[in-house]
Amino acid sequence: MNKYQKLYPGIPLIENPFFDQFCNDEWSGEVLRIAKDLNKNGFAVVDLLKDDVFNLSDEIISNLDNKYEWEAWKKGEIESLRIQDAWRFDASVKKIATQQNLINTLSSLYGRKAIPFQTLNFPVGTQQALHCDYAHFSSIPERFMCGVWVAFEDMTDENGALFYYPGSHKFKTMNNEDIGRSGNSIKNSHDTYSSFIELWEQLATLIGKGPENFFAKKGQAVIWASNLIHGGSKMKNKELTRNSQVTHYFFEDCAYTTTCSNDVFAGQVRYLDITNILTGKNVPNIVSGEIIEDFLREKLLPLHIKNPTSEDVVIPADFDPRVYLELNPDVGLSGESPYLHYSNFGKREGRRYKKQ
Ligand SMILES: O=C(O)CCC(=O)C(=O)O
Numbered sequence: 001m002n003k004y005q006k007l008y009p010g011i012p013l014i015e016n017p018f019f020d021q022f023c024n025d026e027w028s029g030e031v032l033r034i035a036k037d038l039n040k041n042g043f044a045v046v047d048l049l050k051d052d053v054f055n056l057s058d059e060i061i062s063n064l065d066n067k068y069e070w071e072a073w074k075k076g077e078i079e080s081l082r083i084q085d086a087w088r089f090d091a092s093v094k095k096i097a098t099q100q101n102l103i104n105t106l107s108s109l110y111g112r113k114a115i116p117f118q119t120l121n122f123p124v125g126t127q128q129a130l131h132c133d134y135a136h137f138s139s140i141p142e143r144f145m146c147g148v149w150v151a152f153e154d155m156t157d158e159n160g161a162l163f164y165y166p167g168s169h170k171f172k173t174m175n176n177e178d179i180g181r182s183g184n185s186i187k188n189s190h191d192t193y194s195s196f197i198e199l200w201e202q203l204a205t206l207i208g209k210g211p212e213n214f215f216a217k218k219g220q221a222v223i224w225a226s227n228l229i230h231g232g233s234k235m236k237n238k239e240l241t242r243n244s245q246v247t248h249y250f251f252e253d254c255a256y257t258t259t260c261s262n263d264v265f266a267g268q269v270r271y272l273d274i275t276n277i278l279t280g281k282n283v284p285n286i287v288s289g290e291i292i293e294d295f296l297r298e299k300l301l302p303l304h305i306k307n308p309t310s311e312d313v314v315i316p317a318d319f320d321p322r323v324y325l326e327l328n329p330d331v332g333l334s335g336e337s338p339y340l341h342y343s344n345f346g347k348r349e350g351r352r353y354k355k356q
Pocket of ligand 1: 147
């Protein structure tokens, strides 16, 4: 660890004010080029190993085809099609998410070990409004998150390119207090989330250029920083497909949350219960070396947990995941996180989570 990282560990190397110092010490060749693109623009285009990605992407397209709601899409009832976390049942999706070269590169660029924690597979353009991933997947310290989007076929103006505003990642990260949300407006988050979009739209105009479209070729990937303003363009021809996979990565030794649903000043932080796709294990929330779950338990404060795929739950203050696993060995065998197992099944089934 160089002296600047020791002085200021709470910001990814590629976004660190001492970035120029890291350039000399940490990277060379292609990784240096990626680091510089990420630092300046908030995204970097990467050519992945063609043979691997070509074969895997063809397999994924055919494996997932019958799992999408094609009928509803064709009737225009839904804006897009997606499968979240197909890595849980599809080995090829998992392979794309866990490419060792990519994980090593991301770890080096951010200065902490990368953790792939969510996959999204899309067979058509997402047509997603502009947004920053930071609002949904926030880390403490902030910005230790990125998306890696891989094209499974060529993108064109017709099938809905990815778009982004170069340099927009340098804006301040947006939290509820930045846009005047608190209390009830956070509780009714669905109704007031549009305030974030309105602000990002206006901030994007300050960039003075863009949006820039990325017409990716099959096998190309783009890494984007968590605070980059980006989205998916409208599909001009909805008969076409536009297969892609996004993997979201957090980084080790952080806490993980969704800042737009937190009411921090009223003492409500919902930590995410994420699973490392590489190891299948859940990842503790850590701030400056303290495991949050342990800290809250010691103080007998309830832990608000949110799984990226399920409802919020409040875990009892005295819940001990290690004891839960010990008392319920089937949970350990299933590989499911003790927190999620308790909230989804254990609570209803009256399972024990503490020793009498
Ligand atoms: O693939 C796209 O069109 C956009 C994906 C995206 O914005 C995201 O996953 O955050």
